[in-house]
Amino acid sequence: MWDWIVETELLVYLAGLSFVLGYVIINQVVLRLWVTVGTVLYILYYATAADQPLWGAIYMSLAMGAANLFGLFSLLWQRSKYAVPRAHQDLYRTHFSHVPPGDFRAIMARGKRYVTDTQEAIATLGVPAPRVVFLVSGHAVVDKEGERFNMPEGWFFGEVSYVLDQPAAASATVPEGTELVSWDRADLDALRQKPRLRLAFEAAVSRDVARKVSVAVAPRRLRVAPGPAPEPAA
DSSP states (O other): OHHHHTTTHHHHHHHHHHHHHTTTTOOOHHHHHHHHHHHHHHHOOOOHHHSSSOHHHHHHHHHHHHHHHHHHHHHHHHHHHHGGGGGGGGHHHHOOTOOOHHHHHHHHHEEEEOOSSSEEEOBBBBBBOOOHHHHHHHEEEEETTTTEEESEEESSHHHHHHHHOOSSSSSEEOOTTTTTEEEEHHHHHHTTTTHHHHHHHHHHHHHHHHHHHTTTTGGGGOOOOOOOOHHHHO
16 A cells, blocks of 8 residues: 555655645644645655655755744744743733734833832923833823823823824823833834834734724823822923
8 A cells, every 4th residue: 555655656746735735825823734744745755755765855854844843833832822921921911912922022022111119201292202111000190282181001102102203292200109111212123123023012002092092082081090190200
């Protein structure tokens, strides 16, 4: 039976069919699985079709198969919940579950998560934002168009200024004890050099912008119980 399979070159046809099936499928994981099957079949053919194994073809197939498996495991890791750092699992569950875990890990690696030990200005009206800030816990006091209101946790600040490269449209200050994640412009510029990470970050920012638009006509809907009003930043 095996001799018939080899003599009729059935292995070659099956291997080629596996590659074709993989290439017509958009899903990257399924594509790589089919290519792996095809690579194994090619190796079996190269090992048995001639009197002596075709070592050159076998070695190259093994190399290509190893590269394909590396890519497959990378894809699976990017999608695995285990890629989310323990220190940020709470943040991922509550605010960033729509971002692939591996991309979230890379985004957080470029940011700084900390608790303020003093009052801190996170945006200044008319000044391009030097960073993008995400409010993890606490609240921010926002001054915009002559009105002061509080914004609760779960919002970005400075993202529109950064994305559009324009001055901030409002001033925002957080009191002592507020938990933030901050990304400097240089870190974000480096992030944007990688298309996948740029898209992941911009997707998170876009959701935030959409939420802000939905309440733009009624900022009082964002009010939280205020603490002592911060003094104007020096």
